[in-house]
Amino acid sequence: MVSAVRFEGVYKLFGAETAVEDLNLTAEAGEFLVVVGPSGCGKTTTLRMLAGLERPSYGRILIGDRLVNNVSPRFRDVAMVFQSYALYPHMNVYDNLAFGMRAHGAAAALVDQRVKETAEVLGLGQLLKRRPSELSGGQRQRVALGRALIRQPQVFLMDEPLSNLDAGLRVQMRAELSRLHERFRVTTLYVTHDQVEAMTMGDRIAVMNAGRLQQVDVPETLYDNPANTFVAGFIGSPRMNFLPGRLTSVNDKPGVEFLGASVQLTDASRLRADGRGSDGEVSVGIRPEDLMWKPAAGPNCTLALSAIVDVVEPMGHEAYVTAVCAEETVTSRFPPRSGVRTREKVELALDPDRLHLFDAKTGDSIMQRPVVTTDEAVRSAREAWIQESEAHRPQRSSPAHGGSAQAGGSQI
Amino acid sequence: MAVSGGLGPRLDRERFQWSSLAMLSPAVALLGLLFIFPVLYACYLGFTNLALVGSRSRDYSFTGLDNLTRMLGDYVFVKSAWLTIIFVLGSAIIGQSVLGMALAILLRNAVVPIRAVVGSIVIVAWVLPEVTVALVWYAFSQAGGTLSILLRHTEADYLVLAPLLIVSLANLWRNVAFSMLVFSAGLRNLPTEVLEAAEVEGASVWRRYAQVILPLMRPTIVTNLLLVTILNLSEFTLIYVMTQGGPGTETMTLPLYVYQEAFNFHQLGYGTAISLVLVLIGALFSLLFVRASRSQV
């Protein structure tokens, strides 16, 4: 069975520190929900509360329809992958994998069968007799994953599982985790500080900062329509440019003034009904890829600005150019081999449709942008996908199909 | 649905687990019966005239400060207190700490085989039963023993000529391993970056030890002084087996005097009172170290 997970008004206080404040968050059954934020934002505390390792100070936590506030970890039917992996150093891989099933009193034959299946799926078949200290980082990671998978829990909890791997392996495991989730479709809460992991793996992403949930949405919406300057700045690399601006009217229509230029707001970037900013003061957000080099810009980039190049960082397939424009420093993504150099004067161009406007004081978005992928569309797609997975699920545990699991394993 | 407003009672107050009590209780029971109770009992007995035999072994009474006044007029007690302080100061605080530190530093810089062999010898001297240590040092310092041969006075019995010195040396020989182990652990825990930085900056070996390593070791040094003082203040077996406090009362430190008064002279009350003074001396030393370590930071 796959269950939804719900936090209702959850707080966690450590002494005078508020680690998590009024958290309301739901992970749908079968969803891969990534919780992302800088260190100390409360994301790990959130996960540990769901695991039962911390008890919430206030509020309710539900797994399925069951209130689990006072349920000890062992009875929650969740599995967790720790950042440090927390493999039992005195047991070999086989016993590490078998520990949970044995704790639940499973029969030795079933344990043996499932350990072998899981080991096959993760490519650990040859390593069953080894101790964790004799494994590489990537292999340990797989054992930790296997220890969670073998239990077939209602919910997977992952606490920065990839942060101890080197860059290449991390990319590989990212894909593998996504593939495993495709296959087993277990509700997963995945905590990370890495926005690339969040964007690439999450069905939806929950962004947290300073103990508060900032925004929960599918990756595209989060990127295109961030709820506030924190989300806007945290998601996307290089970081979004934030420039001081003022709301004005241009040709009797709403517009915004920044970097010494005025732009009329288009339909694609309408203000919200209550979007007035603080006395008209706004923060204008421009993603580096939307601020283009004029010679490379498309026809929609109607707003032109001139700037002096400060730093050029070639990345190979593109270059990040930091330039000074009307005494503000902006970052822009240039095509490779543009030939621009430091202190050179360049022309930048911008599509007014792609502007983000935030209240200068509160940092909240004051824009109403029509979203291409609506929540409803995503949700219905997901439901279809869960039904499909439920149909497939029995195959995995039935002994008759053990062979198919092995075949699947070889694909990975 | 959400409980954001009036939050009500905290849900995560630490719960007392009864299993912790169950696990603690055997240790607490044993300590209560044979440690805490005796400590409190000692604080009472020290103010009584309890005797080992005779009528006062049953009908003893509270005698207030009698034992204290008796102590102040007791020439042997005053001498014994001084001997104890000299013994602890010389053998433990100075001898054991300095030699222990020297050994820790030397071992750290020695080649592996020498480090292994010398380190083991020093530690074996420490794990040997105290009676054995007393015996080998007794043999070492006798007339015709190895020490007298080394010093070319074969007829000299150094346990008679310089009893406190010999006993202190034997104690140093036995206990230096403790300080050495504490200091070795402390040296191992030093942040290597700081040492490397000092090395890269070209500081000489002496300068590195005097200005970087020793100041960093300060907490370890204080801990060592504290433990070494407390452990050596109650040293009994080594001295007793070697000299029984003699010749005369030349090595009669307080723990030996406690034993003699209580079990040889049957003055249990007076003996206990002396042991309370011993505890006071220990507390005084400890306070001194903790103070000294705080004031100069």
Add this chain to the structure above:
Amino acid sequence: MSAVSAPLSDRKMVAVPYRRISAAAVATNIVLVMLGFLFVLPMIWMLFASLDSNPDWAIKLPSLTLSNFADVIGTAGALSSFRSSLILAGTTTVVTTVLAMLAAYPLSRMHIPLKRSFMLAILFASGLPVSMLLVPVYQLYVELGWLDSLYTTALFLAASSLPFAIWLMKNFIDAVPIELEQAAAIDGAGTFRILRQVVLPLTLPGIAVTAIYTFIQAWGAFLIPFVLVSNPDDQPGPIEIYNFMGSHGLFKFGDLAVFSLLFSLPVIVLYLFMSRYFSGAFNFSGAVRG
């Protein structure tokens, strides 16, 4: 290429002074060897005298014989004192280790009111001199009728070594990552299973160090059995050696040396067995705030 090789050669130049055998390094090793010789000197007497047919107080090359060993091993006193020491030290070790283990786990992991004060009291208690407890414990043992028994004497030895043992064990349990226990709890293991399958195996070295340290202390214990055990047949090794020294030590150097050598062997062997873990137990950094 040249850009790579330049720093390499730089590094080599820095490395040269370390490779060279410096005068200081030679001096260090020579001083250590001399110190080691001074330390081993008193022990050598015991070894040589035990093998000498005509030993005296001085160290001299023995005229080899095993008769001293034969003399001692045959006597009833030697055997019974070994037996007494074994009962005394064994009982003390078992009681201390088990109680310390049970107490250290909740002190390390669980929420206990006044835990800090309890640990401070334990640290303080381990510093109290045994001399202070001698009279009250003697009185107590008279009242309880516990005098003259090796087992009740072991109980007091256990009580006096328990504070340090708890402190030592707690440090070892603290060093086991708590995440392992959390992982096991999430895996569905109950408290007992976590203790047996996770905590216990991982603290085994700590348990061994605590047990062996306690055993070594109890094996050499003199004052407590000296006061609490008076039955001549129950005297443990240290007191037997002391009595031997007093009565006929001046005639039978060889037997005395053999007896103390045999009596020292168990603790030396135990130490060598555990030496790898021993040094870690003396890490007191942060025990006292400097």
